[in-house]
Amino acid sequence: MEPSELTPAEFDGIRTNRYRPRLPWARIGIVVMLAALIAAAYFWRQKVRADELRSRIQALHAERVRPVLDELDATRAELEEKALGAKSGAANRLVEAQVRLSALHDEEVAYLKVRAPELASESTLRTAIETEEEDAIGSCLGLELTPLSALSEVPEVLTSKWLARIHDTNDMQRLSVREEQLARAIDRELPALQQRLPVDHFLLVLVQGKSRLQDPVDIFLWDLGQDKLVLRSRTENRGRLITVRSQIGPKVDPAKAAGDPIVAADCSIAAHIKAQLGEPTMDLATRD
Known part of the structure; x- marks a missing residue:
């Protein structure tokens, strides 16, 4: 009888490496959790501080800027x-002037020329307001x-669109810069907007055609304080202007007026307005 073939023995237990130390998973888990809690607390604190700074910026805008913007929009x-x-138009509904030109020199007069x-x-x-050319x-x-x-x-920097962008970041440095920008704009830019308000009168020049040279x-002139139309009249370009009373305020260059038909037409329109508002002028028709 031949002996049975020998087979290698197999280990039935759990294999371990006695030379490699076991990782302290419990401690690692605790450290990771602590780090996560610290990071969460940091970012939460940053958000709280950012929210406080945002609230301060919004309060500053609401107190100093928003009332001016609202009044500009309403006006x-x-x-x-x-x-x-x-x-x-004004052809069939003329209104005799109820205010003198001299009363307008110290008041805020808004102006629009439109076809x-x-x-x-x-x-x-x-669109016409946005593209209006100087005259x-x-x-x-x-x-x-x-x-x-x-x-x-x-x-x-004073607009609501700019203000809305403070919600795009929680970075304290960026928010601090925005707060400084707003404060600087309030000191330097806001006074110019406030000077435009309130508007006392509104002068509308309505061209009944394509060109004020020939149409x-x-x-129209409104007294906004009384919400009343104080002048409605119609005129046409009548040529060069000679003013017999010295003008108050900015003056047009006579040489430019004489050589530029557009400027001459504008001065002719102004002569009509002056005459309606009680200031004597003299129009000379342009020679052919």
Whole structure:
């Protein structure tokens, strides 16, 4: 009888490496949890501090800036409504002047020159306001006129859109910089906006056609304090202007007025306004 073939023995227990120390998983878990708690506490504290700083920025904006922006928006909306209401023109509904030109020198007068087709809708009016070109009517009148578009020209740092961006970060350094930017803008930029308010009068020059050189021009003047239309009149370009009373305020260059038909037309319109508001002027028709 032959002996049975020998087979290698197998270990039935749990294999361990007696030379490799076991990792202290319990301690590692505790350390990881503590680190996570510390990190969470840090970020939570950062968020709390950031929220406090955001609240301070928002409070500063609400107290100093928001009232001015609201008044600018309300004034602009009121003047746009008056302009849209004047689309029918002034030819058949003239209103004799109820204010003198001298009374306007120390007041804030908003101004808009627009063509009648641009009063078709709010959108066309706003486009016209945004693209309005400078003219010489204010200079010829001797008045500092504030373009209606200026009521919308707000430095970005004072806008609500800029303010909303403080929610984009919890970084204290960035928020501190934004707080400094806002405080600086309040000191340097806000006074210029406040000087535009309140608006005392609104002067609307409505061109009934494509060009004030050849088409009728309607003049509207509102006293906003009384919410009253104090002048509604129609004129046309009549040529060069000679003023027999010295002007107060900015003046147009006579040489430029003589050589530029647009400036001459603006001075002719201004002459009509002056005459309506009680200041004597003399118009000389342009020679052919």
